[in-house]
Amino acid sequence: MCxxxxxxxxxxxxxxxxxAIDETDGDGRAGTSGYxxxxxxxxxxxxxxVERHDREHPDDDPVLRIRRMRWGLVPVWTKVAEPGVPVKGKPLFNARADKAATTxxxxxxVKYRRCLVPMDGWYEWLVEPDALDGxxxxxxxxxxxxxxADGSRLYMAGLWSVWRDRSLPESSPLLSCTILTTDAVGELTAIxxxxxxxxxxxxxDxxxxxxxxxxxxxLRTPEPESVAGIVARPVSPLVNSVKNNGPELLAKVDGSAPKAGQMRLL
Structure with a gap:
């Protein structure tokens, strides 16, 4: 998962x-240092x-666009909780790639609103049977x-949705997305x-x-070669709290990446 x-x-x-066209308007800055x-x-x-046609010129070729979206997809059919606000449901921040087309x-x-989610990397947690949380x-x-390993950006497959409160035609649409997940391959199965x-x-394209x-x-599970350049490093438990947000979260701590089967999966 992610x-x-x-x-x-x-x-x-x-x-x-x-x-691409930057449609973020420089808003929504996150984290502790700029973007x-x-x-x-x-x-x-x-x-x-995303790649979309121009609304005023729908016959033109689609172009790449950079957009901000809420991480946690809100389906178009979600009911209204209060004016302009969707009912809270299960946080759909991940979608299984092998089942998304039938969910x-x-x-x-899956048919018409797919996206890429750029990231530096992602976190996972392992249970260490021989170590106790004091x-x-x-x-x-x-x-x-x-x-x-080379520090280059990753692009993960995602899906997105547009939710609107139909009773408020002038309200801004809510754009939201989910990240597709698949079976781990290669050395990442150890994590x-x-x-x-x-x-x-x-x-x-x-x-x-x-x-x-x-x-x-x-949508199929990729070959191990597709993640051959990805490495795992143990990092500080500071990441456990969303209140912590800084480059120190990415620093390697003592320890080494486990081998397949060495640790129990969370």
Missing amino acids: GRYATTTDPGRLAVELD ANYNVAPTTQVLTV ASFRDA AKGKAAKQPYFMAN HDRMPLPMPREHW AWLDPDHPAPDEL
Whole structure:
């Protein structure tokens, strides 16, 4: 699964790199240093990459756009709790890639509203059977940070939705997203049995195409080679609290990445 991640992506710079339109208007800054957020949690406003047509010129080719969305998808059919506010439901911050196309909350998005979620890396927690949490007397949970060894940005497959309060036609739409997950592969199986679904650059055109459903193969578990550049490092338990948010969360602590089967999965 993917319930926390880190990003230091500046939307303006990202738009230049991808030749995309920055639709964030420089708002929604997160974290403690500019656009950096070292402890992204569900319900946070996060950066996404979509490909859409221009509303005023729908016949023009679609273009890449950088948008902010709430992390935790709100299906279009969600009821209204109060004017302009959707009813709180299960936090849909992850979606299983192998089931999304047949799940009511995600199947429409799989067809025509797919996105990329840029990140520096993501966190997972392991239970260490031989270590105890002194405060609780339970097996300790060691957080790990998974990222490209060369420090390059990761792009994970996501889905998005637009929710509106139909009784308030002038209200702003709520954009929200979820990150697709798949079976872990390669050495990442030592950390967790699930992982975010990476989307290689060569598949972006097909994945982001707003006019056609995604090819089935893009939702399948990738080959181990696709994550060969990703390494895991143990990091400080400071990440356990969303109140902590700084580059120190990414610093490696004493210990080494476990081997497959060495530790029990959380």
